[in-house]
Amino acid sequence: MRAILDWIEDRTGLISTISHFMNEEIPASAGWHQVFGSVALFLFLTQAFTGIMLGLNYGPTPGEAYHSIRYIMNELTGGALIRGLHHWGASAMVIVVVLHMLQVFLWGAYKKPREATWLAGVVLLLFTLAFALTGYLLPWDNRAYWGTVVTTQIAAGVPGIGPYALRLMGAEDGVGVVTFARFYAAHVLILPAVTFLLIVFHVYLVRRHGVAPEPGDEVKPKQKFYPVQVFKDTAAIFGVFAALFTLAIAAKAPLGRLADPTDTTYIPRPEWYFQFLFQLLKYCEGPLELFATVVLPGLAVGGLLAVPFLDRAPAIKVTKRTTAMAAALLCAIGWSGLTAAAILETPKEAAIAESMGPMDWVQLTPTELAGVGYYAKEHCANCHTLGLTDEGKPGPNLGTGGVSHDVAWMVAHFKRPGVPMATMALKPAEMNALASFLVKLTPQNAQKMSEVPAFATDGALLYQKNQCGLCHQINGAGTNNGPPLNGLAKRRKADWVKDHFLNPQKYDPDSTMPSYKFNARDNEAITAYLMALP
């Protein structure tokens, strides 16, 4: 061992470099308040690692992105965890970077000769936000798409540079493949490289000037970075990582429906740390809009960059820096007030639309609609009620299904119901369909959902049984191998559809669709179902 280490030291000098790095002298006052920089560095490396992991199974085009993320989350071991770490890690990164900045600000650690370290730090904060903004588009679900539409429109509104910014983002003709390529390249090629270089520069500057001392440190003996401060940094890193890991397991990273540029009902909402700007934008109408989109962010960045040049007073104890505390407090109050207002105010219309659930059966996916069929087939209504009425049946009212339980819980419950409920004769896939329907139920829509016409459930059951969703798409569910089936009535007549089932090659010799020899009744049901889709 000794010989190997000596060899490495002799040929590379690595050992003494590391030892020099670890034995750096730091002021006696250094301690827990200085851990944030190390935590931020750790989170950056974790984001890089989980990002690479995602990249190994990700199709970076709008046509593939969404499906590959679904695949990562549902079919790969640990995929949901890794995406969870990456998704929530982005938020953790923003929090820790801001805390790091706050600590440096409050302690006045940006003062001469550390101005450049502070400037590099401000730029690193901007890079962190740029990572968040570009990464937001990459799952290519509705949230990603519409969020980015708003971002690009805000950029387009900046006087003078707006059109150029829009062109740079590849969004002149709306958010599309070029936008996606630009955001992806920025997120995985440009930003990681420049951020890494700037971090190296930032850390180099920290080492060059040393950790900022407090007044009084000069008379006390210095301490070494290793092992006490290293332990404190590691403990803080571990705490943050443990929290992140728990969050990634407890809260699945969101993946909504596939991005749909025609979905006008979707109300985009920014990430929580941008909600204050979103809220501010509501108060600023007309020409004032620029205040929220350009002036305020510009002033904030400019103000941060100017901090070390505005405050040139000699260093004093943190407890005496009342002006700095007041400034930080003011920003914190402004930010949290606007964020709280955004959270209190916006869900009123948005969350209701989301929480009411689908109001009409045509909005259900075929799987969910087939679930309605299994609900009838298993005679669930003998014991359960849908909707708000209380009919005194023995089983619980299922109208709140979507609020209280998830699909996994329900399927487990179907398999081992416990004493009062009868076991079911459904196959696992059918149980999944039933559960996926039940979770869509809300007190508002349950009544309507108990009145689905029979042809629709029959059609959906056939659709499900014949695995039509392997090639076709309805209401965003299924694949695009074959033509999507929404709006079929606009393109074809019912007779054509019926005959096409029996012999697709009669209409298109190259069609890869197998023939389905439905009997007249089944053919009537599935055709009526498909023709009813908007």
Next chain:
Amino acid sequence: MVASNDILRRCFCERATQFLGALLAGGLGIPAIAYLLRPANTIQPGGFVDAADLSQLKLRIPEEVNFQRVRKDGWKLITEKSTAWVVKLSESEVVAYAPQCTHLGCAYHFNESKGEFVCPCHTTNFALDGRVLGGPAPRPLDRFPTKVQGSRLLIGTIESAKPVSDKKGA
């Protein structure tokens, strides 16, 4: 006393740092290894595909048939061309062989004069019933599950086709 406290503190900090570092590495490393090395829990569409007309097959004369198969490739559902060697061994028995040699996955062909399958890569010979007659192949030809419907032959999928690298010397 002060000095020994300092040493104790130093020792604790070193150990604790190593311990937490190991936990961090495990927390990231173990999920990553599982993510990269565990097979995906993909449900293949599977099922049987119409591949050949039995009435066209001559007894003990293999025929290479082409058919379309739907397969899940990662996150994509694809329709791809697939081939099989179909042999009517007797009036009651038809087999369909996967078109790759079981040695290193080369495409083999049928040598009519010898009445054997011959792999051009490392000269493995297979009999009509798939047995290895000579050469380095470690096992007989892989068979697709088959079903007969009227005069049509339906071909299924090999559930867990052994990867080529499974063999020694691959």
